[in-house]
Amino acid sequence: MHSLVRFRDLLAFEIIGVGAPIGKGLVGRDAGEAIGIGPFGLKITHMFERILEDADTLILGYMDRLSNISGRDLFKELLEMAIGSGKHVYSLAPVSRSLYLEIFEEADRKGLRIAFPFVSEEELRETPRLSAPIALRKQLLAAGYKVAQIGSEHQSDSDMRSQEARRRGSAVRDHPLRLLRAPVDELHPPLAGLPFRHQARRLHFGGQQHRSRRLHPGHRSGLRGLRQGE
Secondary structure, eight states: OHHHHHTGGGOSSOOOOEEOOTTSSOTTSBHHHHTTSOOOSOBEESOHHHHHHSOSEEEEOOOHHHHHHHTSOHHHHHHHHHHHTTOEEEESSOOOTTTTHHHHHHHHHHTOOEEOOOOOHHHHHTOOTTHHHHHHHHHHHHTTOOOOOOSSSTTSOOOHHHHHHHHHTOOOOSOEEOOOOSOHHHHOGGGTTOOGGGOOOEEEETTEEEEOOOOOOTTTOOSOOEESOO
């Protein structure tokens, strides 16, 4: 739930209230200051009825732990409150229709939705495992970054020697790669101050381990000069 407040500028909807149960030390605090990002302009409240007055959807986080501590089904209570008030519900955790059948039936009668992330086994089999990274690579290239794609597909950036080595299952040696040749702080601002100098990686090719060159950001020059076989 913190990410909704932290990255609210990327949301396609407006947050008009933030709720939390009593006992966590959050009630009465500014929602932004509570997670260390500065003022957000909304005080955290335990009165969910007041939040729902001007909202059209209630977003619920993970509440199993709070329910176990309190000995109450807080998730059910908030579902009933939202649907009873004529509001849609989006839950970050799965919601069992069989467990809350009466609430789902009431929502159906009122034309309300109880939504949550869900991927069926059939959809999982159809997930394009390669299309997503290729699409991301295209966007990075369009933004001016240089990206090396490691793989055995035709879209990969590799020479014939590397392809032949992969085909035989042997290690790829002395094959330099340049990854995201862009300033670290442009690519991901929080990475700008990380001590890459003290980090090392182990790369696995053909069942063998090869220690890679340490990463040196240098003068804000980004990630570069990663070489296998050293």
